[in-house]
Amino acid sequence: MINGETRLAGIIAKPIKHSLSPYIHNTSFQLLNVNGVYVSFETEAVNLREALSMIKIWEMYGVNISMPYKRAVIPYLDSLxxxxxxxQAVNTVVLSDGKLIGHNTDGIGFVSFLEAESIDYHRKEVVILGAGGAAQAIVTQLALQKVSAIHVFKRNNETFSTIVAQMKQLSQHLGVAISVYDFDDINALNYLLEKNVILVNTTNVGMGAQATSSPLSPQAKLRAEHTVIDIIYYPLVTPLMRQARNMGCQTFNGLGMLVHQAAVSFELWTGKAMPVNEIYKRLLVTLSGEEENDN
Incomplete structure (x- = not known):
């Protein structure tokens, strides 16, 4: 029940109407009897500073940050x-003692999902398809967890050398081997697939306009001992997942990561653990129903 003591949380992005975050957090508030409400704020770039200032003025829990503002918010925060x-990317802002603290829960959420599913990653090498914001958060958290090695496959375009330099710096800082390859280097990929690796797709190939495509070449030599994770959560089963299942691989979509990264934000704001399993079940029902309506 919204009243005079209800605290706000929300998400700042553009566009934002597609977001599942309001459903996730408002359901969690209700299940835990927390007097909070979570709303979407579709914000223009020129209004970003003012939007963030309202967190302090209104004494909000904080906000999530989504595209295209994960880097743009940093100058307006007090610490990271x-x-x-x-x-150098923020997806959660927390109001703490009058200060705006920027967090990135994507990587933590990914590792929490791995642990919840009992996926042994500690002694594994991990192959990452893509090098965008989600990939960088996942790479960083896996490096902090000291996995054996991380291999990033990225399109050889104008940002390739920048990503190579960033990953080299991260590798040296955290003491974990991180390599970057041309996305189309099938020989390098198949060499790595000779090992018992975890393969993670962080690209958008498999959703939206590319919903019928897999980011992985048909020449890729997947084997049954590989674990394949596609961080796309709609559709629930992507072409990559079907490709991997045909080879006997264990597969997962991105719904678990979505819920677990949201849970980290929720706990940072409220100090309470999100009912992850219940939220996951409800989202699964919702998304399954949407898929049926689409077909």
Whole structure:
């Protein structure tokens, strides 16, 4: 029940109407009897500073930050968590003692999902397809967790050399081997697939306009011992997942990561643990229904 003591949380992005975050957080507030409400703020870039200032003025819990503002918010924050500092990207802002603290929960959420699913990653090498914001957060958190090695496959375009330099710096800072390859280097990929690796797709190939495509070449030599994770959560089963299942691989979509990264934000704001399993079940029902309506 919204009343005079209800605290606000929300998400700042553009566009934002597609977001599942209001459903996730408002359901969590209700299940835990927390007097909070979570709303979407579709914000123009020129209004970003003013939008963030309202967190202090209204004494909000904080906000999530989504595209295209994960880097743009940083100059307007008072400090950053270690993960946000390393990735130079923020997806959660917390009001703490009158200060705006920037966090990045994407990587932490990914690792929490791995642990919840009992996926052994500590002694594994991890192959990452893509090098965008989500990939960098995942790479950073896996490096902090000291996995054996991380291999990033990225399109050889104008940002390739920048990503190579960033990953080299991160590798040296955290003491974990991180390599960057041309996305189309099938020989390098198949060499790595000779090992018992975890393969993670962070590209958008498999959703939206590319919903019928897989980011992985048909020449890729997947084997049954590989674990394949596609961080896309709609559709629930992507072409990559079907490709991997045909080879006997264990597969996961991105719904678990979505819920676990949201849970980290929720706990930073409220000090309470999100009911992850219940939220996951409800989202699964919702998304399954949407898929049926689309077909």
């Amino acid at each position: 968590s270690e993960e946000a500092e390393l990735t």
